Amino acid sequence: MTPYSKDFPVSWEELHRNARALSWRLLEQGPWKGIIAITRGGLVPAAILCREMDIRLIDTICIVSYGEDEKGNGAMKQGELNVLKGVEGDGEGFILIDDLVDTGRTAAKVREMLPKAHFATIYAKPAGKPLVDTFITEVSQDTWIRFPWDMEYTFSTPLADRQGK
Numbered sequence: 001m002t003p004y005s006k007d008f009p010v011s012w013e014e015l016h017r018n019a020r021a022l023s024w025r026l027l028e029q030g031p032w033k034g035i036i037a038i039t040r041g042g043l044v045p046a047a048i049l050c051r052e053m054d055i056r057l058i059d060t061i062c063i064v065s066y067g068e069d070e071k072g073n074g075a076m077k078q079g080e081l082n083v084l085k086g087v088e089g090d091g092e093g094f095i096l097i098d099d100l101v102d103t104g105r106t107a108a109k110v111r112e113m114l115p116k117a118h119f120a121t122i123y124a125k126p127a128g129k130p131l132v133d134t135f136i137t138e139v140s141q142d143t144w145i146r147f148p149w150d151m152e153y154t155f156s157t158p159l160a161d162r163q164g165k
């Protein structure tokens with residue numbers, strides 16, 4: 001059974017605004033040597049941060065954890081963490097960026113790999129929040145965040161029709 005009962009769709013505009021807010025917060029805490037994006041979710045936030053903060057050194061940690069749940073409705077279920085690519089060093093002076101922290105399992109893994117990096121996310125849920133150094137928006141643990149790259153414009157059924165009126 002999925003632990004997610006709420007849906008939180010995020011538009012490109014909202015994502016961009018939040019990523020810029022995160023850039024402001026991180027700029028105050030610099031200087032930074034570079035940025036490490038946790039793929040794939042960290043890639044778009046990383047692109048926005050790099051542009052705003054004038055960072056040119058960009059690397060990736062490639063890690064896979066969630067797969068489609070059995071209902072096939074776009075909500076996901078976490079499996080084994082699989083690190084496809086790491087980075088050298090302990091992360092000192094680098095920002096580690098991901099789109100969100102949920103259970104904190106991905107965060108715990110990357111923190112173990114790069115203990116001195118500054119871990120930043122746009123969104124944080126309560127279980128993962130203690131593992132993040134800087135984040136912008138908190139959402140409840142039972143919320144599934146839908147990023148703009150996972151959505152498309154489609155017809156929306158009027159609320160009255162949804163209630164069967």
Ligand SMILES: O=P(O)(O)OC[C@H]1O[C@H](OP(=O)(O)OP(=O)(O)O)[C@H](O)[C@@H]1O
Nearest residue numbers: 039040041065066101102103104105106
């Ligand atoms: O805190 P956790 O419970 O570990 O979940 C957070 C991770 O889950 C998502 O990535 P996912 O593994 O789905 O892959 P993706 O970034 O390639 O979409 C998200 O981008 C985070 O990296």
Ligand SMILES: Nc1nc2[nH]cnc2c(=O)[nH]1
Nearest residue numbers: 066102143144145146147
């Ligand atoms: N898109 C998305 N991926 C996740 N991975 C873990 N939690 C979430 C979430 O709420 N939304």
Ligand SMILES: [Mg+2]
Nearest residue numbers: 039040041042
């Ligand atoms: Mg991810």
